[in-house]
Every structure is written in C-alpha cells, then in structure tokens.
Amino acid sequence: MKKKSKILGGAGETVLLTGNEAVARGCLEAGMAVGAGYPGTPASTIMEKLGEVANELGFWAEFSVNEAVAFEVAAGSSLAGVRSLMSTKMLGVNLIADALTVISVTGVRGGLVIITADDPQQFSSQNAEDTRFFGMLAKVPVLEPGDGQEAKDMMKYAFELSEELELPVFFRITPRICHSSFAVELGEIRKPKRDGKFIRDPKRFVTISTYSRPRQPILHEKIARAKKIFNTNTWNRIYDHQNGKVFEKGSVYNTFGVIASGLTYPYVEEVLEATKINARVMKLATTYPLPEDYMVDFMSDLDQVLIIEENDGVTELQSRALAQRKRLNVRIMGKDDGLIPLSGELNPDIVGAAFEKLFGVKFQEDLTEPYLEAQELVSQRVPSLCAGCPHRSSFYALREALRRKGKGGAIMGDRGCYNQGAYEPLEGMDTCICMGASIAMASGLSHSGTKEPVLSVIGDGTFYHAGIPSLLNAVHNRSNIVSLIFDNSITAMTGHQLNPGSGVNLMGQHTGFANLKKIVEACGVEHVHVINAFDVEKLVETVMEEIDHDGVSVIISRAPCALVVERNIRKKKLKMHSAVVELDKCVGCKICMKKIGCPAFSWSNDPKPHLEILSHCNGCGLCVEMCPFGAISIPDRPDGVLGISIKKEVTK
Amino acid sequence: MNVILCGVGGNGVVLTTRIIAEAALRDGIKVRVGEVHGLAMRGGTVVSHLRLGSDAKGVLVPLRKADILLAFEPLEALRQMRFLKRGAKVILNNQTYVGVDAHLGLSKYPEVCDILEKIEAAQDIVDVPASRLAIESGSVIMTNVVMLGCLSASKELPISRDSLIDAIKSRVPPLMIDSNIKAFELGEKAFQDWEKNVVCQA
Numbered sequence: 035m036k037k038k039s040k041i042l043g044g045a046g047e048t049v050l051l052t053g054n055e056a057v058a059r060g061c062l063e064a065g066m067a068v069g070a071g072y073p074g075t076p077a078s079t080i081m082e083k084l085g086e087v088a089n090e091l092g093f094w095a096e097f098s099v100n101e102a103v104a105f106e107v108a109a110g111s112s113l114a115g116v117r118s119l120m121s122t123k124m125l126g127v128n129l130i131a132d133a134l135t136v137i138s139v140t141g142v143r144g145g146l147v148i149i150t151a152d153d154p155q156q157f158s159s160q161n162a163e164d165t166r167f168f169g170m171l172a173k174v175p176v177l178e179p180g181d182g183q184e185a186k187d188m189m190k191y192a193f194e195l196s197e198e199l200e201l202p203v204f205f206r207i208t209p210r211i212c213h214s215s216f217a218v219e220l221g222e223i224r225k226p227k228r229d230g231k232f233i234r235d236p237k238r239f240v241t242i243s244t245y246s247r248p249r250q251p252i253l254h255e256k257i258a259r260a261k262k263i264f265n266t267n268t269w270n271r272i273y274d275h276q277n278g279k280v281f282e283k284g285s286v287y288n289t290f291g292v293i294a295s296g297l298t299y300p301y302v303e304e305v306l307e308a309t310k311i312n313a314r315v316m317k318l319a320t321t322y323p324l325p326e327d328y329m330v331d332f333m334s335d336l337d338q339v340l341i342i343e344e345n346d347g348v349t350e351l352q353s354r355a356l357a358q359r360k361r362l363n364v365r366i367m368g369k370d371d372g373l374i375p376l377s378g379e380l381n382p383d384i385v386g387a388a389f390e391k392l393f394g395v396k397f398q399e400d401l402t403e404p405y406l407e408a409q410e411l412v413s414q415r416v417p418s419l420c421a422g423c424p425h426r427s428s429f430y431a432l433r434e435a436l437r438r439k440g441k442g443g444a445i446m447g448d449r450g451c452y453n454q455g456a457y458e459p460l461e462g463m464d465t466c467i468c469m470g471a472s473i474a475m476a477s478g479l480s481h482s483g484t485k486e487p488v489l490s491v492i493g494d495g496t497f498y499h500a501g502i503p504s505l506l507n508a509v510h511n512r513s514n515i516v517s518l519i520f521d522n523s524i525t526a527m528t529g530h531q532l533n534p535g536s537g538v539n540l541m542g543q544h545t546g547f548a549n550l551k552k553i554v555e556a557c558g559v560e561h562v563h564v565i566n567a568f569d570v571e572k573l574v575e576t577v578m579e580e581i582d583h584d585g586v587s588v589i590i591s592r593a594p595c596a597l598v599v600e601r602n603i604r605k606k607k608l609k610m611h612s613a614v615v616e617l618d619k620c621v622g623c624k625i626c627m628k629k630i631g632c633p634a635f636s637w638s639n640d641p642k643p644h645l646e647i648l649s650h651c652n653g654c655g656l657c658v659e660m661c662p663f664g665a666i667s668i669p670d671r672p673d674g675v676l677g678i679s680i681k682k683e684v685t686k
Numbered sequence: 687m688n689v690i691l692c693g694v695g696g697n698g699v700v701l702t703t704r705i706i707a708e709a710a711l712r713d714g715i716k717v718r719v720g721e722v723h724g725l726a727m728r729g730g731t732v733v734s735h736l737r738l739g740s741d742a743k744g745v746l747v748p749l750r751k752a753d754i755l756l757a758f759e760p761l762e763a764l765r766q767m768r769f770l771k772r773g774a775k776v777i778l779n780n781q782t783y784v785g786v787d788a789h790l791g792l793s794k795y796p797e798v799c800d801i802l803e804k805i806e807a808a809q810d811i812v813d814v815p816a817s818r819l820a821i822e823s824g825s826v827i828m829t830n831v832v833m834l835g836c837l838s839a840s841k842e843l844p845i846s847r848d849s850l851i852d853a854i855k856s857r858v859p860p861l862m863i864d865s866n867i868k869a870f871e872l873g874e875k876a877f878q879d880w881e882k883n884v885v886c887q888a
C-alpha cells in the first residue's frame with residue numbers, strides 16, 4: 035500500500051511539515067493547476083511533493099529541462115488563466131531573467147508564483163546571490179514567509195496577489211524554511227481549476243516595442259499599487275517588546291526599532307527576551323516593494339532602527355532612501371555599519387552580537403575552557419563521492435590518461451555530484467562555475483593558444499540543462515576539446531530526480547528517451563564513444579587517442595548512480611557483493627587509497643597494517659584493479675565483468 | 687528545552703529528529719526543528735536542532751543553550767559540543783566513522799579516548815554501543831531506534847514513551863515494527879545498565 039502523502043492531511047488538522055511540504059500544501063490550498071520546476075537544493079522537494087499527489091488531485095506537475103523552460107511553461111499556462119507555479123533555487127532565477135523581465139511588462143492572467151530558494155550560508159550553492167534584486171529588476175513583488183505556517187498560508191496569498199496585480203510574484207525562502215519542520219494547521223484543499231483558455235490580446239502579449247513601450251507605465255503603476263496593498267495587509271506586523279515581554283504596537287513607548295526580515299523575527303524575539311532590551315519590532319514579509327507608508331509610520335517615532343536581513347542589505351538600501359525622501363530623523367543601521375555581517379546566514383547568536391555591540395548587553399554565552407579545547411580537537415570531514423560511484427572511476431581514468439600523456443592539461447568541470455571528485459585524491463576537475471559552463475569554457479581555453487590538452491566534464495542532467503548549445507557551438511567554431519559526459523542516467527546531486535534520459539516523468543508517465551549519443555552526433559560531433567564507466571583501461575586509451583584528435587570529441591562514460599543500484603538491489607532482494615581483502619597479500623602500501631580514496635575503505639593495524647572494506651561496499655570493483663598485489667577481490671560476483679553497471683538485472 | 691541530534695549521513699539523524707518531533711506534537715508540546723543535511727552523498731556531517739515548549743521559537747539553538755545531545759558518532763558529538771549547556775546530557779553511540787580522508791591524512795580523526803575526555807570535561811555523558819545493539823535486534827539500520835530507547839529511559843525528554851513508540855510505528859514498515867520495538871527496549875536497557883554501573887562505581 036502506498037503511504038498517504040503528508041501534504042494531504044484534512045483541513046483543521048495540525049501536522050508536522052517541513053517548510054517545503056508546507057509550501058507545497060499552500061499550492062494545493064490555492065488550487066494550483068500547473069507547477070513546473072527544476073531541481074536545486076534546498077527547493078527540490080517542493081516539486082517532488084507536488085508530483086506525488088498531482089495525478090490524484092488533477093493538476094499538472096513537471097520537472098522541466100531547465101529553469102528557463104520551467105518558467106516559460108508556467109507563464110504559458112498562466113496566460114491561459116490558470117494558477118501556475120515555477121519552483122527553483124536562486125541560481126535558476128539567473129536563467130529566467132530574460133523571460134521574467136518581459137512577462138512583468140505583459141503581465142499575467144492566472145496567478146503566477148515563482149518560488150526562489152536563496153542560500154545565504156551556501157550549504158549547496160556556488161554563490162550567495164540575493165534574488166530580491168531580480169524583484170527590483172523585473173518589478174516583481176517579493177514575499178518572504180517567516181515560518182512553516184506562513185509558508186503555507188502566504189503561498190495561497192501569493193497566487194491571489196499575483197492575480198490582483200496581474201504580475202508574477204516571487205516567493206523567497208531559504209534552507210532554514212525549506213528544511214526545517216513546523217507544526218502547521220492545515221486549511222481546505224481547493225480542487226485545481228484546470229480549465230485553461232487562451233484569449234488573444236496581441237497588443238499585450240506580443241512585445242514588439244510599439245506594443246510594449248506603452249505598457250511600461252502600467253508596470254510602474256502596478257508596483258505603486260503593490261506598495262499600497264502591503265501597507266495594510268497583515269503579513270507585516272509590529273510589536274513592542276519591553277522587559278522581555280511582547281505587547282501590541284503602541285501600548286508601550288519605544289525609541290529603538292528593529293526591522294526583522296523574513297525568518298529573522300524569532301531570532302530577534304529570542305534575543306530581546308533574554309537581554310530585556312526594549313524595542314519596537316517590525317516583522318517584514320513584503321520585501322519588495324516596501325510598504326512605504328507603514329514603514330514611515332513605524333520609523334517616524336523612533337531614533338534608531340536596526341535592520342536585520344540575510345544576504346544583501348536590500349531592505350536597508352530601500353529604507354535609507356525612504357527615510358531620506360521623507361526627511362525622517364532616524365538613524366538606520368545594519369550591514370553598512372558592520373553590525374550585521376555581509377555574508378553567511380543569520381542565527382540568534384549573530385543577531386545577539388549586534389545587540390551586544392549596540393547596548394553592551396550579553397546574549398551569547400562564552401565558550402569557556404572545556405568548550406574551546408573541544409573545538410580545537412574537531413576536524414572537518416572531507417566529502418567524497420559515494421562508494422561505487424561511477425564518477426570515481428571516470429575521474430581516475432581521466433587523470434591517468436593525462437598522466438600517461440605527460441603534457442599537463444586542464445579539466446573544465448561542471449556542476450553535479452562529480453564536484454566531490456575535485457577533492458584529493460582524485461582531483462578530477464579544475465573549474466566549476468555554473469551549470470553548463472564546462473564545454474564552452476573548454477572551447478574558449480582551446481582558442482586561447484594553449485598547448486595543453488583541453489578536457490571538459492559534465493553530467494547527463496547538466497548536459498540536458500545547459501550543455502547542448504555549448505556543444506553545438508564547439509562544433510560550429512571548431513574547438514579542440516575532449517568533452518566527457520558522465521552519464522549516470524539521473525540528476526543525482528539534488529536527490530535523484532528523473533531527467534529527459536530517464537524515460538519517465540514526474541507524473542509517472544512513460545515518455546520518449548533522450549538518446550544522448552544521437553544528440554551528440556546530431557550536434558555534428560564525429561568522434562563519439564560510449565564506454566562503461568568502470569572500464570578504466572578503455573577509458574584511459576580513448577581519452578589519450580582523442581587528445582591527439584584535432585576537433586571536438588565526446589566520450590560518454592556511462593554507469594548508473596551507485597545509490598540507485600543499491601536501492602534496486604534492496605528492492606529486488608538481491609545480494610550485495612562486497613569486495614574482500616586477502617590479509618597475506620595486502621602489503622599495507624595504501625596505493626588503493628591514494629589512487630581512488632573510496633569511502634568504503636578503512637584501515638587496520640591488527641595484526642599488521644592492511645586495508646579493510648566496510649560493509650557498505652557495493653562491489654563496483656574499481657579497487658580490485660588498483661591493487662598491484664591482487665589483494666582485493668569480489669568473491670562470487672555474478673559475471674566476473676567490471677563494475678556494477680553490467681549487472682543488467684539491477685540497472686533496469 | 688533544546689535538543690541537538692548529530693551524526694554522519696546514513697545514521698538516520700533526520701528521521702530520528704522527525705520521530706521525536708512528531709511524538710512531541712502528539713503530546714501537545716510546541717515544537718520546531720532546524721536541520722542541516724548535505725547533498726545526496728553519504729558520510730557528511732548531519733545535525734538537527736529540536737526545540738520544544740517555550741524554546742520553540744526560531745529553528746536554531748543558540749550556542750551553549752542545548753539541554754540534550756543525541757549523538758550518533760563521537761567526532762560529531764564533539765563538533766556540536768559548543769551548543770551544550772554545562773552539564774547537559776550527552777547520549778553517545780560509541781561507533782566511530784573514520785572517513786577515508788582521515789586514513790589518507792587529509793583530515794585528522796582524534797583518538798576516541800581524547801574525544802570522550804573532552805566531552806566529559808563539561809557534560810554528563812552516557813555512552814552506549816547502539817550500533818552493536820541494533821545489529822543484535824536485527825539490523826544496524828535500527829541504531830537510531832536504540833538511541834531513542836536510551837533517550838526515553840533517561841527521562842530527560844518531556845515526551846511520553848507511548849508517543850515515541852507510536853511515532854516510530856508510523857514511520858516503519860509493518861513487518862519491521864517488532865524488531866524496532868526490540869531495538870527500542872534494548873536501548874532502554876542499555877541506559878538502565880549504564881545507570882547501575884555508575885552507581886556501582888560511585
């Protein structure tokens with residue numbers, strides 16, 4: 035029996051939901067008809083949760099091939115008048131900017147909400163950009179929930195607001211909302227209204243400049259209207275804190291103010307309660323455009339205001355401008371004054387430190403002697419690819435090929451699980467910039483006059499997302515590169531989402547397969563190889579050969595993600611064949627470790643220094659080849675061939 | 687009350703936190719949870735902050751404000767010690783996970799006795815062979831349930847045993863319920879044995 039999805043609880047129930055689940059539930063309560071997204075931590079599970087219930091409730095949910103596409107899908111259904119969602123991590127907003135800055139001009143019909151998960155602490159992102167600037171750029175309102183309950187309720191509101199303004203709306207969250215769990219009281223699920231109908235209105239939707247130019251003032255008027263709405267809606271709230279207690283606004287006198295943006299309000303609450311500092315606090319949920327009258331009213335009674343926000347000082351910037359324009363006699367403080375750090379997420383201790391500096395109080399407990407000593411002993415773990423990961427063997431082969439060539443060489447990398455292969459001992463990548471950058475950067479490098487071999491590495495998911503245009507470009511512009519596609523047939527890093535190569539979509543429908551090899555060939559690449567990722571010798575030889583070829587070569591190194599294989603082994607109750615070490619053959623040289631550093635390796639000095647293999651070894655067999663003394667073997671492996679990939683029964 | 691749970695990916699830290707949080711909700715206790723988990727890969731540091739009752743404000747526990755640490759791995763316990771009040775209860779699974787990075791010299795895994803000594807200097811530590819007991823009750827996967835049993839027996843949490851058991855039952859496949867209960871009981875017994883031991887030594 036399939037377990038009932040947690041986001042389907044009955045109205046009135048209070049259940050424990052993650053922020054992402056609460057957001058998904060909010061979409062159901064809004065009667066969303068179409069949801070499109072692209073995986074990206076920490077937002078991925080929103081679309082996954084929606085996908086689990088889409089058929090049952092009758093809405094459409096998809097992981098699109100990239101964020102630009104996802105946004106355009108959602109925009110298309112919005113034009114048909116139905117409520118539509120686009121979900122992404124903040125980096126995906128960079129990709130949608132082109133369409134977004136135009137759709138804001140045309141306006142939308144059905145509510146169109148864009149979830150953007152920012153990542154100030156960079157738990158899983160290449161940068162810490164602040165998507166509120168995209169709100170300002172495109173003139174799209176930004177809402178920020180403060181907890182799980184708000185994440186659900188405000189989601190519903192976001193659709194309503196979008197329809198009221200006929201504008202897309204950003205719904206900005208962070209990992210501390212997405213991955214935290216809250217007790218959430220559920221409302222009524224609304225049946226999705228999926229009755230799209232497109233009504234022609236070329237003067238609005240065909241943005242030739244003669245049509246589009248007159249719409250600019252309309253957009254500015256919409257933002258002016260949003261300010262008015264935000265002045266009076268209940269998401270922004272003001273409280274007075276005195277002696278560690280909370281009062282209704284105005285019931286006690288305060289001259290010091292705090293504006294706490296998004297989820298920072300409880301941090302402020304905790305600090306004020308502990309330090310007994312008196313303050314008037316605004317919990318700000320509409321961060322663009324600011325609720326100007328409401329803020330002026332708030333600030334005009336105060337001498338000083340401390341602004342607390344994550345990422346950039348976006349509220350600070352706008353508040354200073356507002357105070358200047360309204361000639362308010364208030365000192366605004368925040369990041370520009372060094373009170374709130376410019377980088378990293380906030381937490382109660384960091385907020386507390388700002389109050390310590392301002393008021394000379396004490397919030398944060400000192401780490402005294404035993405704690406400091408403990409800290410000194412702590413070391414960071416170095417992440418690694420999973421045991422049995424096919425990327426390990428591909429990287430090993432790449433480096434080995436360059437070593438044998440003896441000519442140095444650069445490996446332009448991309449974004450995916452393979453990033454873990456950049457660490458020692460594999461050191462398989464020299465760059466990682468953004469999804470899809472590997473091939474084009476390799477092209478550029480190859481035109482730079484370098485004498486060294488130029489290689490690139492990209493995963494199948496990332497290749498579909500943004501790699502194809504670069505490959506076309508490399509062929510068209512005669513780059514001299516060897517481009518590897520690590521094809522594990524899944525988008526692993528973000529939680530194993532299906533992709534165009536999987537043959538199944540988020541709705542569970544069987545679809546056409548993208549044929550990777552044919553795509554590459556169709557781009558005009560003549561040297562194309564498909565090689566089992568665990569066939570190290572063949573990979574090494576092919577890479578060496580292709581380095582000598584002048585032009586674009588593509589090597590598809592293929593084997594399934596080890597975690598998928600393990601899952602299937604468990605599901606099908608098959609035996610996992612782990613490697614074993616023969617004690618008398620192992621000389622304790624650690625060559626295996628130094629070559630491939632598999633996390634299933636351990637070491638023992640009893641009775642003599644030797645390799646130990648942990649029980650989570652899934653028998654990929656790479657280490658068997660690494661040992662010069664034949665000390666490692668995999669007993670009764672079904673077919674004696676290389677790698678888990680060949681065990682057909684587990685890969686289907 | 688503030689509880690920190692920690693371990694490495696694959697230990698079940700996130701699941702265990704949710705079980706406690708759900709049990710708290712059953713008992714009508716206010717609850718909030720903040721988590722940090724890595725990406726798809728295993729073996730990385732995992733930590734969650736569980737806040738109960740009047741502490742259930744923001745999702746993050748301030749430094750030196752946690753009452754309990756449920757640690758699935760010694761080095762991870764040491765890493766989170768900065769969040770603990772002096773004298774906070776630490777329930778520790780003594781099974782280490784020394785990554786290949788440490789064997790390669792890329793990082794350093796301290797001696798276990800040093801780790802214990804540092805924690806003991808400020809905390810009230812209960813160390814249990816939870817992984818071994820889980821294997822005894824059927825599979826190492828149930829290590830987290832052994833830990834939960836131990837935590838429950840310590841009576842540090844304001845949450846009832848029944849609610850914890852119900853929350854476990856709602857999270858595991860029907861066929862696994864019996865072995866999970868057994869794991870829970872082994873955890874309870876481990877705590878009681880430890881208590882007796884301490885009394886004897888005293």
Ligand SMILES: Cc1ncc(C[n+]2csc(CCOP(=O)(O)OP(=O)(O)O)c2C)c(N)n1
Pocket residue numbers: 072073074075101123125126129159160449450451452469492493494495496497522524525526527528
């Ligand atoms: C623009 C953008 N969108 C999403 C992400 C999140 N993300 C990181 S890696 C990745 C996909 C990796 O898939 P693949 O290339 O197949 O590699 P695998 O992890 O399977 O090895 C995604 C979606 C991102 N970093 N940037």
Ligand code: SF4
Pocket residue numbers: 418419420421422423424425451452454522526527595596597598726727
């Ligand atoms: S999740 Fe899959 S692709 Fe990612 S490191 Fe593990 S085995 Fe490799």
